[in-house]
Amino acid sequence: MKEYHSSVGNRLLQSSTPVPLPPAWPVYDSAVAREVDRMIRAGDVFAFGDHPRLLDLENWARTYFGVKFALAVSSGTAALHSAYVALGIRPGDEVLLPTYTFHATATPLLSLGAVPVLYDCEIDSTKPSIPHLESRIGPNTAAIVVSHMFGLVGDMSTVMQVASKRGIPVIEDAAQSHGAWTDIGKAGAIGTVGCFSLGGQKMITGGMGGLLLTNSRDIFYRALTLGHSHERAKEHLTDSSFQKYGGDVGGGLNLRMHPVAATLALSHAKTLDERIARRGRSLTRLSKGLQGVKGFYPPMQELGTSRGGWYGYKALYNDEELQCDSPSNAVKKMGTAGLKVSIPSTRPLHQTSLAELHPSLNPANEFPNAMHLTSRTIGFPDKHFHNVSDEVIDEYVLRAIHIFGEK
Structure with a gap:
C-alpha cells in the first residue's frame, strides 16, 4: 500500500471531513447546451416522424455496436417492452x-400476462448461474433474459449455446453496461435483441431514453410499429410489409424518444470510449486499493472482458472480518469518516413488492447466491468518479484502512 501513502499521506486520515468529490454525472458541455437552447427557441422539441438527432443517435448505435438495426425509445423499460412484444x-x-x-426487467412481462421464471446468479457475482438458468428451462420457455448488472457481462458464449440448441431467443438487458464487451462481442449486440437505458445517470443519458438493438428486420419492424405508429412507421416500412406489421396504427403506443433527449444522449455517445477509459482507470485504482483493506473485496472481472463505464461500483465485504454485524453499520462507520458509501437499493426480485403481487416471483429458498450477494454489498459513489483524481481514490482507500485495518 506504499503508493497510497506516498500519494496522499495522512493529511485527512484522522478527519471526519467529507472527501471532496466532483459533481455527479451527468455533465454536459457548452456545445450541447447551445444546441438545446437553439432547439427550444425554434420550437424544435417534438417529432412524429424521423428527427435528425434521433437518426444521428441510431446511426451511431448501429456503427458502434455493429448491428443492422437500432431504435431510439423513451426508456430502457420501453426498450424491453418493445423487445418482448417484438419476439411475440x-x-x-x-x-x-x-x-x-x-x-423493470420483469414489469413489462407482467403487463403482457407472461410468466417470469427467475434464476440465480453466481456466488459473489451478478453474472448468471448457468446451471441454475439451464435447470429452469421448460416446455413453455419463450425467451431468456440476461442482465449485465453493473457492467459485469455474463458468460454469453455459454448462454447463447444453451439457447440456440433449444431455439430460444436471448434478450440482453444491457441498461447498465454501456461499452462493456466480452471476447464474443459488445454487450447488447450478442443476443437476439439488446436493450439499453439512456436515462438517469447512465454513461449515455438524455435524462430519459433507451435503445433497442437487433440484427432482425422483423424484430425492428414490430418494435417500430408497437410504439412509433403513424409517421415514423410509415417512413421506415415503405414496402408491402407495412400492413403485416400493423399498418398505420400498429401497437398504438407512444414509446418515442424526445428529440432534446436524443441530442443530450448523442453528445455523450460521441465521447463514450474516451470517458470509459478515464473512469475505468479511476475505478481500477479503487479496486486495487480495496484489495488491501481488511474485509473488502472489489467486484470480480474475468480476463477478456471489459466493464465499459463501470456503472454502479459495488464492493463485497465480509462482516466477520470487519466486525460489523450489518451492512448499515459498516456504511455508518465509513460515513462518520467522511466516506460517501451506501447500501445498494437493488434487491432480488423475489424480495420486492412485486413478488407479493405475483407469486411466480417468490419461490422459496431457490436463490442462495443472490441472497448472499445482497447481504454483502456496499456501493461506492461511482457517479462522482467520472473525472476524479488519484488523490480522491487514494483517500477513500486510506480512510477505509484506518477504519477496518489492512490485510
Whole structure:
C-alpha cells in the first residue's frame, strides 16, 4: 500500500471531513447546451416522424455496436417492452430472467400476462448461474433474459449455446453496461435483441431514453410499429410489409424518444470510449486499493472482458472480518469518516413488492447466491468518479484502512 501513502499521506486520515468529490454525472458541455437552447427557441422539441438527432443517435448505435438495426425509445423499460412484444411473447409464456436485476426487467412481462421464471446468479457475482438458468428451462420457455448488472457481462458464449440448441431467443438487458464487451462481442449486440437505458445517470443519458438493438428486420419492424405508429412507421416500412406489421396504427403506443433527449444522449455517445477509459482507470485504482483493506473485496472481472463505464461500483465485504454485524453499520462507520458509501437499493426480485403481487416471483429458498450477494454489498459513489483524481481514490482507500485495518 506504499503508493497510497506516498500519494496522499495522512493529511485527512484522522478527519471526519467529507472527501471532496466532483459533481455527479451527468455533465454536459457548452456545445450541447447551445444546441438545446437553439432547439427550444425554434420550437424544435417534438417529432412524429424521423428527427435528425434521433437518426444521428441510431446511426451511431448501429456503427458502434455493429448491428443492422437500432431504435431510439423513451426508456430502457420501453426498450424491453418493445423487445418482448417484438419476439411475440404472449400471455402464459414463460421468460427466464435473473432474480438479481432491476425490477423493470420483469414489469413489462407482467403487463403482457407472461410468466417470469427467475434464476440465480453466481456466488459473489451478478453474472448468471448457468446451471441454475439451464435447470429452469421448460416446455413453455419463450425467451431468456440476461442482465449485465453493473457492467459485469455474463458468460454469453455459454448462454447463447444453451439457447440456440433449444431455439430460444436471448434478450440482453444491457441498461447498465454501456461499452462493456466480452471476447464474443459488445454487450447488447450478442443476443437476439439488446436493450439499453439512456436515462438517469447512465454513461449515455438524455435524462430519459433507451435503445433497442437487433440484427432482425422483423424484430425492428414490430418494435417500430408497437410504439412509433403513424409517421415514423410509415417512413421506415415503405414496402408491402407495412400492413403485416400493423399498418398505420400498429401497437398504438407512444414509446418515442424526445428529440432534446436524443441530442443530450448523442453528445455523450460521441465521447463514450474516451470517458470509459478515464473512469475505468479511476475505478481500477479503487479496486486495487480495496484489495488491501481488511474485509473488502472489489467486484470480480474475468480476463477478456471489459466493464465499459463501470456503472454502479459495488464492493463485497465480509462482516466477520470487519466486525460489523450489518451492512448499515459498516456504511455508518465509513460515513462518520467522511466516506460517501451506501447500501445498494437493488434487491432480488423475489424480495420486492412485486413478488407479493405475483407469486411466480417468490419461490422459496431457490436463490442462495443472490441472497448472499445482497447481504454483502456496499456501493461506492461511482457517479462522482467520472473525472476524479488519484488523490480522491487514494483517500477513500486510506480512510477505509484506518477504519477496518489492512490485510
